[in-house]
Amino acid sequence: MGITIGMHTKRIRQLALAFFALFGLSVLINGGQTPKSGSASSPMIPKTWDDAAMATLEIPLANPVGSPKHVSADYYYRIPVRPIYKSYAVYAPGHEPPGYMEWLKQQEPVIVWDDGAHKPPLQTEEDWIKAGEIVFDSPQDRFVPRITVAEVRDPTWYQKTGTPVAKDGTMRFGSYVIRKKGEVEVGLGACALCHTRLTPDGSILKGAQGSFSNAHVFAYRVRTDAGGEKNDNQALARFRAFLKGQFAMPWLHPDPAAATEQMSADEIASRFENFPPGVNPRHSSSYIYPVQVPDLSGVKDRKYLDHTGLQQHRSIVDMMRYAALNQGAENLASFAGFIPRGGPGFDKAPDPATQSRYSDEQLYALSLYVYSLQSPPNPNKFDALAERGQRVFQERRLRDVPHAAALHQQQIDSCRRLHSP
Numbered sequence: 001m002g003i004t005i006g007m008h009t010k011r012i013r014q015l016a017l018a019f020f021a022l023f024g025l026s027v028l029i030n031g032g033q034t035p036k037s038g039s040a041s042s043p044m045i046p047k048t049w050d051d052a053a054m055a056t057l058e059i060p061l062a063n064p065v066g067s068p069k070h071v072s073a074d075y076y077y078r079i080p081v082r083p084i085y086k087s088y089a090v091y092a093p094g095h096e097p098p099g100y101m102e103w104l105k106q107q108e109p110v111i112v113w114d115d116g117a118h119k120p121p122l123q124t125e126e127d128w129i130k131a132g133e134i135v136f137d138s139p140q141d142r143f144v145p146r147i148t149v150a151e152v153r154d155p156t157w158y159q160k161t162g163t164p165v166a167k168d169g170t171m172r173f174g175s176y177v178i179r180k181k182g183e184v185e186v187g188l189g190a191c192a193l194c195h196t197r198l199t200p201d202g203s204i205l206k207g208a209q210g211s212f213s214n215a216h217v218f219a220y221r222v223r224t225d226a227g228g229e230k231n232d233n234q235a236l237a238r239f240r241a242f243l244k245g246q247f248a249m250p251w252l253h254p255d256p257a258a259a260t261e262q263m264s265a266d267e268i269a270s271r272f273e274n275f276p277p278g279v280n281p282r283h284s285s286s287y288i289y290p291v292q293v294p295d296l297s298g299v300k301d302r303k304y305l306d307h308t309g310l311q312q313h314r315s316i317v318d319m320m321r322y323a324a325l326n327q328g329a330e331n332l333a334s335f336a337g338f339i340p341r342g343g344p345g346f347d348k349a350p351d352p353a354t355q356s357r358y359s360d361e362q363l364y365a366l367s368l369y370v371y372s373l374q375s376p377p378n379p380n381k382f383d384a385l386a387e388r389g390q391r392v393f394q395e396r397r398l399r400d401v402p403h404a405a406a407l408h409q410q411q412i413d414s415c416r417r418l419h420s421p
């Protein structure tokens with residue numbers, strides 16, 4: 001009897017442990033409760049920055065000494081939350097309504113979302129997704145290269161940078177922001193900057209591979225501020241320092257990006273002018289081998305993020321971390337002692353009070369919005385010729401399966417060798 005009761009008690013304990021293990025796994029996988037569509041919702045917002053999770057977030061490089069060591073959670077949460085201000089459309093020359101700029105200068109600053117009392121409605125899943133789109137479109141408070149109001153109202157800027165215009169006459173890759181009455185700024189650095197595409201008819205596809213060229217705008221800024229007859233050495237030094245912070249790899253010998261420190265303004269601009277739209281020499285990549293901007297449609301189902309598959313995507317909170325890193329936090333990490341935003345010596349993390357970030361709530365909404373993005377309908381009709389092509393594809397697919405499987409295994413083995421110490 002005593003043995004039976006003891007065994008029964010042990011079994012109950014085992015079942016309880018299994019239940020709590022599964023419950024914990026469910027929380028880990030879901031990374032926070034997804035709000036229900038069309039109903040009142042108060043989801044549990046996961047914590048973006050967790051020291052243990054950040055330490056395993058990214059796949060180690062072949063030489064792990066250069067893998068980032070991110071700032072601590074204590075440091076991260078001492079960074080002030082970046083308030084999102086109401087933004088206004090930028091009209092290309094010839095499309096701006098009469099008196100528009102004068103009207104903008106009379107507008108009061110309006111905070112749409114901050115870490116205090118200002119926030120959009122967040123009652124249903126649709127509310128959260130709509131709020132996430134606000135974050136997706138919101139500019140940073142610091143971004144290089146800067147663009148002036150005079151430039152986005154000048155046809156020459158569009159010609160030299162190749163910036164396309166939507167069919168409604170707007171420039172959709174930036175917005176006007178008013179943080180102080182009477183002062184109109186061009187806000188840049190939103191997720192939408194790289195992930196908005198204009199179709200040939202001027203329609204807008206959010207989440208697609210972008211058609212705005214950061215590289216061309218940067219080249220324009222370099223030529224305008226430091227190149228040609230201006231020959232401003234101080235401006236050139238600032239551009240060189242910026243490029244070093246973005247692309248230096250001092251743990252490699254020689255550093256492939258070291259040549260930047262000797263390049264003239266015209267040489268820097270010429271290199272960046274060669275990159276087509278949709279290709280971006282972004283941080284943690286290289287201006288020598290810039291990366292293609294991937295589209296975000298269907299990203300919810302991808303297990304790895306970044307064009308190189310560097311970051312794991314285990315749950316929605318990993319998407320939140322990815323967004324936080326790409327909105328500035330990665331530049332605070334140490335890469336073998338090199339800190340991109342580490343001051344003149346690139347060796348000391350800045351005071352967190354001088355930085356800015358999105359709140360966990362904002363990042364959660366942004367991730368829900370990104371998850372909602374879908375590919376646009378195929379504009380090509382499925383006609384008889386397409387049906388014939390489908391049959392050819394299926395026949396070849398069946399014939400080539402053994403070869404494709406072997407090739408796939410070779411690719412897996414190559415990736416393992418690349419990312420193994």
